[in-house]
Amino acid sequence: MQAILTALATANPARYASQREVFDVLDAHFSLEPREKDLYERLLLDGPIRGRYIGVDADEEICATDPELLIRRFARHARHIAAQAARTALDQAGLTPGEVEGLIVNTCTGYLCPGLSSYLLGDLGLPSHATVLDLMGMGCGGAIPNLEAAGRMIQSGAKQTVLCLSVEICSATFFQGPDPDLIVSNSIFADGASAAVLQANVNGNCAGGLLKLVDFESVTQPKYRDHLRYTTERGRLRNVLARSVPAIGARAVAQATGRLLARHGLTPGDIGRWVVHPGGTQVLRAIEKHLGLTPEMLRFSYEVFRDYGNMSSPSVMFVLSRTLRDARPGANGKAVLVSFGAGFTAFAALVEFL
Numbered sequence: 001m002q003a004i005l006t007a008l009a010t011a012n013p014a015r016y017a018s019q020r021e022v023f024d025v026l027d028a029h030f031s032l033e034p035r036e037k038d039l040y041e042r043l044l045l046d047g048p049i050r051g052r053y054i055g056v057d058a059d060e061e062i063c064a065t066d067p068e069l070l071i072r073r074f075a076r077h078a079r080h081i082a083a084q085a086a087r088t089a090l091d092q093a094g095l096t097p098g099e100v101e102g103l104i105v106n107t108c109t110g111y112l113c114p115g116l117s118s119y120l121l122g123d124l125g126l127p128s129h130a131t132v133l134d135l136m137g138m139g140c141g142g143a144i145p146n147l148e149a150a151g152r153m154i155q156s157g158a159k160q161t162v163l164c165l166s167v168e169i170c171s172a173t174f175f176q177g178p179d180p181d182l183i184v185s186n187s188i189f190a191d192g193a194s195a196a197v198l199q200a201n202v203n204g205n206c207a208g209g210l211l212k213l214v215d216f217e218s219v220t221q222p223k224y225r226d227h228l229r230y231t232t233e234r235g236r237l238r239n240v241l242a243r244s245v246p247a248i249g250a251r252a253v254a255q256a257t258g259r260l261l262a263r264h265g266l267t268p269g270d271i272g273r274w275v276v277h278p279g280g281t282q283v284l285r286a287i288e289k290h291l292g293l294t295p296e297m298l299r300f301s302y303e304v305f306r307d308y309g310n311m312s313s314p315s316v317m318f319v320l321s322r323t324l325r326d327a328r329p330g331a332n333g334k335a336v337l338v339s340f341g342a343g344f345t346a347f348a349a350l351v352e353f354l
Helices: 019-029 034-045 059-063 067-093 116-124 143-155 180-188 222-227 245-263 281-291 295-308 315-326
Strands: 003-011 016-018 051-053 102-107 131-136 161-169 191-200 211-220 228-233 236-241 273-276 334-341 345-353
Touching (some): 003 143, 016 019, 019 034, 051 295, 102 143, 191 315, 281 295
Parallel strands (some): 102 131
């Protein structure tokens, strides 16, 4: 039984802030040291990102440090945008909530118990017998293992329709401090959600499908765990983002994609579309170098980073959405989806367009 992607939708919080607006809020509410302010100016005012969606009801909320307020903000905005994306995706697929048999939710920017799946099951009116699964702590890479878990459910014959939600409220992990990795994090991360509907390819009928999932591969390198992760300080999540991430990420991506393609007798030259997590321009350039790609091949990744910043796990699905909208190849055209994140992990998926 093959898993088919039949719908894909994205959503963001209502507040879209230009990088100039972000700088003005930081400058007004924090006593920035000269070197801090200089780095913020270079990243926010002269960097490649135009603006970011941020889950706040008032701009001053970005300054909050109370852990209870932060988790409530995470829960409120994560539920809202995940449900928004899910409703759009179900509508695209021509499905009612009652037809969903499985729900998989991944996030890393807020901890709830029960997880978001419990809340979203109710918010969306999904049946109580739907299988639910929460994937936590996978960082920016989480959307692809989410798809893989859903694909395995379908391949096993256990489910025929699974809803995959990736949602992050990175702004709820804003952590002010003079360290360069904090300044970079505060300058690039943003909030967003994606919803993908996977359905079983029954009797070879792919009508209405967008692409089929062919295979998955991953690489996990615990020795680099401390280069990209969240730690907890004073009850709050604090991002750790080492300067070595672009190089480590590109090598891990090359390993995962190399194993994936070799298993199918393919080379990078056989892949028509590359759907790569837009972790930043340095990361994308490093991946280009390791995989022998051109900037044009990663055009949509650069565009998503420019227009949205790094939304963590749903970002790669925003790139896929843009690819399907603006450059969907003909039937049987192949693509590789790539993401990476905390762990240190890298994930790759081979897909084929319908």
